Amino acid sequence: GAGVSQSPSNKVTEKGKDVELRCDPISGHTALYWYRQSLGQGLEFLIYFQGNSAPDKSGLPSDRFSAERTGGSVSTLTIQRTQQEDSAVYLCASSRDRDEKLFFGSGTQLSVL
């Protein structure tokens, strides 16, 4: 695609429910990142993929968070048993390779009630 695509753009869920956030990177980009941004805050690193592998999962806040990437393309971030503190904008970005400039998607605004 022309850019990084994320879906849904908005998600409202109840506390305790599971959610899945999807990221479709730019075609051919091998590196894919997930970040979280709370209101008025900076970008918090969550996880990074090189191809289908995740060399660094250190940013995942808890074991309720998981992510996968298949076929070196689409990635899914799953949050189980959502909590109110999970409310934030979840941003996905991709790059041709690691250490190159990132292109960001428009983000998923997650609201946990």
Next chain:
Amino acid sequence: QKEVEQNSGPLSVPEGAIASLNCTYSDRGSQSFFWYRQYSGKSPELIMFIYSNGDKEDGRFTAQLNKASQYVSLLIRDSQPSDSATYLCAVNINTDKLIFGTGTRLQVFP
């Protein structure tokens, strides 16, 4: 110590002035440095990157890198109200992941 540190601001400058944004980082092995701009409610967009010590100029923007001091800065010449945004410094840590600072909010007033 945070991996990437920025002053949150706001930094207020008059139109036409030079805005100077600063960033320090903790990993001496970092090789790649980026400046992103983020307008309110929008996603970040890349405006500059720099890999080598010294200055790199692109239009009204100049990135400056000093690896010995672990310091990277962004200068915006002839600041315009449309430059008002949050500027995020990003540093490649352990050659594995890109870590962002919390950003500096810039306000350019007419």
